[in-house]
Amino acid sequence: MQNLFRAIPSVDASLAALHRAEAALADSQQTPHALLRDLVAAFWDNKRESIRAGACKNGEELRLEHQLPALLEFVQRGLRPRFRSALNATGVVVHTNMGRSVLAEEARQAVIRAATGYCNLELDLATGGRGSRHALVEELICRITGAEAALVVNNNAAAVLLVLDTFCKGGEVVVSRGELVEIGGSFRIPEVMEKSGATLREVGATNRTHLRDYSAAINENTRALMRVHTSNYRIVGFHSAVSLPELSALAHEHGLPLIEDLGSGSLMDFSSCGLPNEPTVPEVLAKGADIATFSGDKVLGGPQAGIITGRKGMIDQLKRNPLTRALRCDKLCLSALEATLRLYLDPEKARQSVPTLRMITCPPAELAKAARSLANKLRKGLNTQETLCEIDVREDVSRVGGGAFPQYDLPTTLVRIRPAGCSLTALKAALLETVPPLIGRLEDDAFCLDPRTLDIREYPDVLRVLRQALDTASRHTR
Numbered sequence: 132m133q134n135l136f137r138a139i140p141s142v143d144a145s146l147a148a149l150h151r152a153e154a155a156l157a158d159s160q161q162t163p164h165a166l167l168r169d170l171v172a173a174f175w176d177n178k179r180e181s182i183r184a185g186a187c188k189n190g191e192e193l194r195l196e197h198q199l200p201a202l203l204e205f206v207q208r209g210l211r212p213r214f215r216s217a218l219n220a221t222g223v224v225v226h227t228n229m230g231r232s233v234l235a236e237e238a239r240q241a242v243i244r245a246a247t248g249y250c251n252l253e254l255d256l257a258t259g260g261r262g263s264r265h266a267l268v269e270e271l272i273c274r275i276t277g278a279e280a281a282l283v284v285n286n287n288a289a290a291v292l293l294v295l296d297t298f299c300k301g302g303e304v305v306v307s308r309g310e311l312v313e314i315g316g317s318f319r320i321p322e323v324m325e326k327s328g329a330t331l332r333e334v335g336a337t338n339r340t341h342l343r344d345y346s347a348a349i350n351e352n353t354r355a356l357m358r359v360h361t362s363n364y365r366i367v368g369f370h371s372a373v374s375l376p377e378l379s380a381l382a383h384e385h386g387l388p389l390i391e392d393l394g395s396g397s398l399m400d401f402s403s404c405g406l407p408n409e410p411t412v413p414e415v416l417a418k419g420a421d422i423a424t425f426s427g428d429k430v431l432g433g434p435q436a437g438i439i440t441g442r443k444g445m446i447d448q449l450k451r452n453p454l455t456r457a458l459r460c461d462k463l464c465l466s467a468l469e470a471t472l473r474l475y476l477d478p479e480k481a482r483q484s485v486p487t488l489r490m491i492t493c494p495p496a497e498l499a500k501a502a503r504s505l506a507n508k509l510r511k512g513l514n515t516q517e518t519l520c521e522i523d524v525r526e527d528v529s530r531v532g533g534g535a536f537p538q539y540d541l542p543t544t545l546v547r548i549r550p551a552g553c554s555l556t557a558l559k560a561a562l563l564e565t566v567p568p569l570i571g572r573l574e575d576d577a578f579c580l581d582p583r584t585l586d587i588r589e590y591p592d593v594l595r596v597l598r599q600a601l602d603t604a605s606r607h608t609r
């Protein structure tokens with residue numbers, strides 16, 4: 132084993148060999164030398180591990196000329212940015228793991244402008260004095276939602292925290308037991324509530340809560356009644372919840388505010404597209420919620436943000452809370468949000484230009500056509516000798532994601548790929564390594580692509596990375 136360790140080339144020799152071997156690493160002239168050194172050292176550390184584990188027994192194998200291709204690949208991999216663009220073929224439109232919403236062209240342009248130069252983020256152009264960043268989008272949000280006032284913070288979790296901290300700290304908030312939800316990434320409503328210093332007063336049973344349950348829970352410590360959208364699950368069967376007008380009447384009778392965490396909070400009525408009729412933000416406010424919070428990057432289709440809408444007096448109180456400073460959005464977010472919201476001034480324009488809305492409302496016939504076209508392209512491009520695949524299309528369903536329209540199926544058509552030369556799991560793994568990676572759906576007998584979340588301009592990339600991954604996967608299978 133000592134001899135094997137001694138056979139490992141020095142870092143300096145490896146660096147010199149790398150530079151000689153690969154002109155592409157000329158790129159590495161711009162790579163900080165220390166980073167390159169560390170990567171080379173890490174490569175040989177891995178080899179030492181293999182020696183210790185008994186996986187490497189041959190000193191000859193360790194020679195630089197044998198290891199150079201592997202070293203080069205390791206270094207190139209290590210130098211790649213960690214943040215990557217990816218192809219979403221899952222059909223899940225609001226995919227939290229994949230960055231949720233794709234921004235509209237107008238929003239992308241706004242971000243570039245905001246990033247490229249200075250701006251009036253907190254400059255009042257009427258006076259030349261200090262302005263408020265909150266004022267930039269407030270009027271627009273009020274116009275679209277019908278709210279008296281609005282405030283935008285970092286995300287909806289921050290919005291919930293800020294609202295509870297401002298109005299309920301040291302007191303009790305009454306919430307139905309059926310609404311104490313955990314959303315992905317271990318965000319639990321009860322835990323956020325506790326962080327705010329408010330005490331949770333759970334009422335009702337998991338499946339049924341009545342008005343009398345809320346009523347009985349109200350006491351001198353009660354600060355608010357709250358409703359939470361049960362985003363990622365749906366209770367079916369024997370269940371009941373209290374309607375918004377009933378609950379707001381009860382809250383107001385006791386001089387308490389009604390707070391609504393809408394989660395996804397849509398501004399559009401999707402029922403004309405065959406989706407269930409979820410209450411929109413304007414409806415919820417009109418029906419008596421005093422505060423309604425929702426995400427900027429779920430069904431709205433904008434940047435990550437938490438939008439708080441509601442009564443002017445309450446929003447003013449939120450603005451004065453020092454926590455608001457810690458939860459504020461930056462210029463990139465606000466510029467993207469304004470540009471996205473401006474599209475909503477004309478709902479039909481929003482439906483066509485906001486990618487999230489376009490994907491959710493895409494007609495099944497159009498998806499079937501897209502699937503056939505993608506399948507043809509793949510059939511032509513993939514069926515070379517080495518990577519023989521069976522490719523067909525089949526009707527299936529997609530999900531909106533992001534806790535919106537839980538368990539609701541959107542009809543789609545999938546492109547199904549059944550490779551002859553490798554396993555489906557090997558193909559899936561190889562697709563994580565391509566540039567860009569392609570994330571699809573693994574079914575029992577096929578790797579599937581849902582055209583709903585792919586742009587037609589991405590099809591050439593889909594073909595290219597599939598060809599590459601099939602090649603890699605079948606080499607590993609052989």
Ligand SMILES: *Cc1c(COP(=O)(O)O)cnc(C)c1O
Pocket residue numbers: 286287288289291314318359360361362363392393394395425426427436437533534
């Ligand atoms: C998604 C969601 C949140 C969290 O929103 P973020 O914008 O991800 O912070 C909070 N409440 C509900 C009901 C949600 O669905």
